[in-house]
Every structure is written in C-alpha cells, then in structure tokens.
Amino acid sequence: MKEHLIVLDLDGTLLTDEKVISNLTKDTLLKAKQAGHQVMIATGRPYRASQLYYNELGLTTPIVNFNGALIHHPKNPMWKTIHTTVDLHVVHDVVESIHKYEYENLIAEVMDDVYIHREDDGMLEMFHMGSPNILLGNLTQTLLQNPTSLLVHADDANTPIIRKHLQDVHAELIEHRRWGAPFPIIEIVRKGLSKAVGIDHIAKEMGIPRDRIIAFGDEDNDLEMIEYAGVGVAMNNGISELKNIANEITLSNNEDGIAKFLQERLKL
Structure with missing residues (x-):
C-alpha cells in the first residue's frame, strides 16, 4: 500500500479522557509506521505540552502546534521552523x-x-x-x-x-x-492560520498528496484539517459541525476509534 500521512489531534482524539494513549491505539500506530506510513500530530497545544506524546509514539516527523501558528521539526534542526505571531x-x-x-x-x-x-x-x-x-x-x-x-x-x-x-x-x-x-x-x-495550513506544508515537504492524508479530530479547531484531508475522520465524541463535513466517523476517543479505523483502512 502507498505511503499515507496519518494526522492526529490530541485532546478528545488520540488521548482518552484520562489524557493517555490507549495500548491498542499506540500499537496500531506503531504498526502503521512499520508498514511505511507517516504519523504526525497537529494540535492546539504548545510543543512543551505535546512532547510527551510525540516521544511516546517515537515520532520523527514535523509537528503542528498552536493550531498552525508553529510548524517545526523537533528531531531535525535543519528543518525550517515557521512561527507566525499575532501583532x-x-x-x-x-x-x-x-x-x-x-x-x-x-x-x-x-x-x-x-x-x-x-x-x-x-x-x-x-x-x-x-x-x-x-x-x-x-x-x-x-x-x-x-x-x-x-x-x-x-x-x-x-x-x-x-x-x-x-x-x-x-x-x-x-x-x-x-x-x-x-x-x-x-x-x-x-488570520489565515489553521492546522490545515501546517499539514499542507508538511505533506508537500514529504511528497504525500492530499488523497493519501488521513486526519482525525473532534473539535472546532479541527474543521479546516478534516475538510482538507483526503480522508477526514471525525471522532464519535466530536462536535456535530465536524461530523457533518467529515468523510468518515469512527468510534470515540475512549473506544480506540483511531485504531479501529486504521486497522480496517490500512489493513494493519
């Protein structure tokens, strides 16, 4: 199967309500990486509050923080950081x-x-x-x-x-x-910033087209990302506005929704 880019929101999506990554979801994401797919995080959190999960998944990809205001690569200092501020x-x-x-x-x-x-x-x-x-x-x-x-x-x-x-x-x-x-x-x-802006920049750097981007989210700040991705997936615990524009709806963040969807879609 061709390389896909899997994009993960954190709160209410990758993380359970206890703010942890379930064992099944973690194992499935590791299998996706082993199968040649790329996994990245796109979150409203700053990097300091997402680094724990970045490291737990053993990621080596760029990350989108502050809902697109910071696009950077924690593992590659040569990768150009994009930091866009408010006047x-x-x-x-x-x-x-x-x-x-x-x-x-x-x-x-x-x-x-x-x-x-x-x-x-x-x-x-x-x-x-x-x-x-x-x-x-x-x-x-x-x-x-x-x-x-x-x-x-x-x-x-x-x-x-x-x-x-x-x-x-x-x-x-x-x-x-x-x-x-x-x-x-x-x-x-x-003005003009969103998770989608950061994902678009990173996907182009990786050479992965939009139709091979799978993005998961649950909230208002995921709307542009879910609409942008080739496969935008709303969590069942997500807001109705997001579910209305998503290509797919998966189980909730407490029910391994990411794992179940990827297992079926990517044959993991």
Whole structure:
C-alpha cells in the first residue's frame, strides 16, 4: 500500500479522557509506521505540552502546534521552523474590547512564555506542563511582544457572545476557534492560520498528496484539517459541525476509534 500521512489531534482524539494513549491505539500506530506510513500530530497545544506524546509514539516527523501558528521539526534542526505571531497592537485591542463581556481569564503565549491576565490556580495548573515561564498581570502592561496565540477562558454561555464580537470587530486580522477541554477556551491566532495550513506544508515537504492524508479530530479547531484531508475522520465524541463535513466517523476517543479505523483502512 502507498505511503499515507496519518494526522492526529490530541485532546478528545488520540488521548482518552484520562489524557493517555490507549495500548491498542499506540500499537496500531506503531504498526502503521512499520508498514511505511507517516504519523504526525497537529494540535492546539504548545510543543512543551505535546512532547510527551510525540516521544511516546517515537515520532520523527514535523509537528503542528498552536493550531498552525508553529510548524517545526523537533528531531531535525535543519528543518525550517515557521512561527507566525499575532501583532501586539491587535492583541491589546482585543483585550480592551472584550472587557465589557463576562470572561474568566486571558492568557497569551509567546512560545514557552505564558502571560496570565488574572491570578488563577486552575490556569496555573493547566499551563504547568513543560515548565514554562509564567508571568501574572494585566496583558496590556506585561505583554510586550507579538504572541503566538491569545486564549480567552469564558463559560459556555458567554463563549458564543465573545466569538460573535471577535468576528464582527476583528475578523480581518485574527482567526478564533473553540476548545472544549479542559476548560471552554477561545483561541486566537493570526488570520489565515489553521492546522490545515501546517499539514499542507508538511505533506508537500514529504511528497504525500492530499488523497493519501488521513486526519482525525473532534473539535472546532479541527474543521479546516478534516475538510482538507483526503480522508477526514471525525471522532464519535466530536462536535456535530465536524461530523457533518467529515468523510468518515469512527468510534470515540475512549473506544480506540483511531485504531479501529486504521486497522480496517490500512489493513494493519
């Protein structure tokens, strides 16, 4: 069988709800690699919070982090890193403009530096993975360089209100997507970025055409990736919007959905 590129979202997709890779899914992915297929990760997480799983699977491929804002190769320093940031003045405008809405916190990330707007034990716990540098304080005063991404933590009731505001006021400059776990989060990156942009760049470097890309996802930030892939697969636990555009729907992240699909599709 010809070489395929298998693209994996992490939370709600590759990882179970306990944030681990099941034994069956891991074994199946290792078999796929042994059969000559390529396996890569595309996630909204920074690399420091995805490195554990990258290493667990023994990957040697580039990775997409921050939903396409960072495209790099952890194993090959000669591979050109693409890091696309949000203009600082745009971030400050967004911060000022959403104060009239109810939200829990704001977080900006500059690679492995994390800026948290309000002191928040839950956020500190969420961002501890990989031991980043964490700075607390008003982002308009502490954030002095273009960030990789800006995160808005808001509850489920206020998230759509804030997203509508972002679309109405800032649509020409930013993209915004929703995470479902571990908190409801709106992630903001530069306009034009998505996981699909990163995957397209990597696939072309590898010489693998779109019709041989199999991508798995579950959330709002996977929409472009699932639509782009030759075979876009939604997890059964995924949002309805993703299932509606996916080529296939597999079992949930807690039911080895990735493994079962690949075993059948790639004859593993």
